[in-house]
Amino acid sequence: MSYLALVGFAMMIIITVLLLKKKVSTIFCFTVIPVVAALLVGANLAQIGGYVSKGILKTYEIALLMLFSLPYFSMQSDTGMFDYIVKFILKRVKVAAPVLTALTVIIACVCELDGSVLSVYLITIPLLLPLYKKFHVDTRIMPFLCSVSILLMCNTPWNPRILRSASLLTRNNAASYLFVKLLPMQGILLAILLVYAIYLGIRTKKNAAEAGEKVDVNELLGMIKDTELSRPKLFVPNLILTVIIIITLMLFQQIPNYFVFAIGLVIGMMMNYPNLKQQDKLAQKYYAKLWPVTPAVLLSGVVVGVMQYSGMLDAMVKTLMAVIPTAVGPYVYLIIALFSTPLMLLFTNDTWYYALVPIVAAFSSKYGVAPEIVVATLFMNFGAMISPVAQPQIYVATELSDGMDLSTYVKYTFPKLWVLNVVWVAGGFLLGTFR
Template sequence: MSYLALIGFLMMLVVIVLLFKNKVSTMFCFTVVPIIAAIVGGISLPKIASSITKGLAMTTPVALIMLFCMPFFMMMADAGMFNGIVRGILKHVNLTPPVLAVVTVIVAMITGLDASVTSVFLITIPLLLPFYKKLKMNTTLLVFLTSTGVINTYDVPWSARMLRAGSLIKGVSNAPMDMFLKMLPGQAIFTVVLFIFAALLGLKESRRIKASGETVAVGGRINTDDIKDDPELGRPKLFWVNILLTVLVIAALCALPEFPSYYVFAFGLVIGLSINYKDLKLQNKLLKKYATSLFPVMPAILLSGVVVGIMEYTGMMNAMVKTLVAIIPSSFGPYVYIIVAIFSTPLMFLFTNDTWYYVMTPIIGSLMKAFGVPMEVVVMALFMNMGAMLTPIAQPQIYIGLDLTHGEVDLPKYVKFSFAPIWVMSIVWIVIGLVIGTFR
């Protein structure tokens, strides 16, 4: 092993340990640790500066997307667009365990369109918990199915995960949207599988409830009166206008790849604010409110370019890959990324989202180049790190979901219930991608 490769692996280990132990911020890890590693590795200051510049050039467009996409969807949430969609679906639903299980996934997917795990838990669980209790259904199932809805919206092009993953792919215009379109056929199949799986879990609950001898009031509509818009910010009369604007923004992202994605979201944000909130003082108040949600995620995504730049342009990554190639048996080599993807669920107990995308994925991607597998294929295969929804190390919002059950579900109970199903879902996702060719 070369000295530079050793420094690279040690840097990776330090970043993982610091983030895992929650000793310092993600921004500190991405800003300070790689610089120290480069200096210890004997890299000259001009080379370090050049590497940082190139790395930040890769992540700046990604950070700009987040600068505008998060406020856009937060504005639509404030205006009541997501509430309106959920009300429209739920007011016509008859309650049975299989139906409620599928509805849980649907509601979580709808509220997950803003790419905020927090909002999914805050909306879905309080809304549906009374109906789970009415049907005597296991409330752990509610938290689990809400998490599956989160997982199924991982790959919206404006999510932090897609932006992280897209920043690793060079030479592709609008990489997050390119990835989304390539994974879309597999996503459609996976969504159908997920609905079937939810219905089967609902049927299993029905049998358990009947076997217990409990009397359950089955049938009736879901009362959506509790889904209320903000009295100051809600714009129910503009619901269809906001739906149309959102559809147009998403359509423009797909149909006009030559336009920078951040400009499309900026355009949508400006128009949306002008339509919903004509008072400039209120617009400025909302923008200040949304700005608080951009930290520290947006700076962390931007500064991840320092890690990528130092590893990629100082020769560190190349040295690390040569070491790995020498260790891995040649017969296993072409399949390493698939093996890692298959075991990604248990592996996520050792990683954060940042270390998975910015440490593990680049190294595996660079390694696979030696076996003729494009970086884009590797990134897509490793993208769906579903195990993140099992550990608060990677997804601390899980605690919010658990707290919303009023103590009925704790972390050990949730993990015990969810681990095997999520791992199976992850493997199904990989199999679908391999069969249709996305991950080959």
């Protein structure tokens, strides 16, 4: 192993360990440690400045997208747009156990449109928990379905998870590219999840006497309350604005994604909250939520820049190519994808995307596999939803689910997630998305 490779692997291991143990901030790991590594391989300050500049150029568009897209959906959440969609659905369905489990998926998917994992659990579980108890549905099903729905809806061009993946690609509007590429598999997995949810509900219906059980829909709707920021009269204009933004992202990829959301945010603010003081107050609230995720995404470019332009990445790839048999090389990314559920117990989201994926992408490119293919294949790291290290919001989900133990949630969810993980990779491979 060359000295460059040794320093490169040491840097990634140190970053991973520090983030897993939560000893320092993500921003520290993405700035100080790569600079120290660059100094260790003999780079001077001028060279390091070049590495940083080139690396940041790979991530600045993604950071700008987060700067406008996440506040946009936070604003729409405040207007009540997602709540009104949920109310519309609830008014038009007759609740029973199979319908209830399917509703869990639908409501969770709608709630995840704003990109917030926490909001899915905070809205969906308290809303549906009384019904789960009423129909004797196993409450373990609810956080499981919510978690998979969150993973599914991560494939939107503004979601932090897909933005992390997009930051690893050099093409323009990489988030929209990944969204379109993964959309067929997203639709297939959503259909599979809905069928499985209904099956779980039917099994419950057979095992529990629910005859005569009735639900007061008005009581359920009463649990979704308006606030002073709600804008029920502007629901249709807000929905139209959101649809226009999404269509623009898909059809006009030559327009920078962040600019589309910037315009949407400005129009949405003026339409819903014309008072400038209120706009300023809301903007402060929304942008507070971006710390430290957006700076971390931006500064992840430092790690990528140092690894790539110092020669570390090439040296690391050569080391792996010397160790891994040639026959296995072209399929390494697929093997890692198939085992991503248990592997995520060893990673955080940041270390998965910024430590593991770049190395695998560079390695696979030596065997003719494009980086876009590798990034798309490794995008859906299912195991994040069983790891409280990668996704600490899981603690909230278990606590809301009638005080469920974390171990109970993991034991119930882990095997099902891994099966879905394998289905996702196998389906994407057969469709040609992952090859």
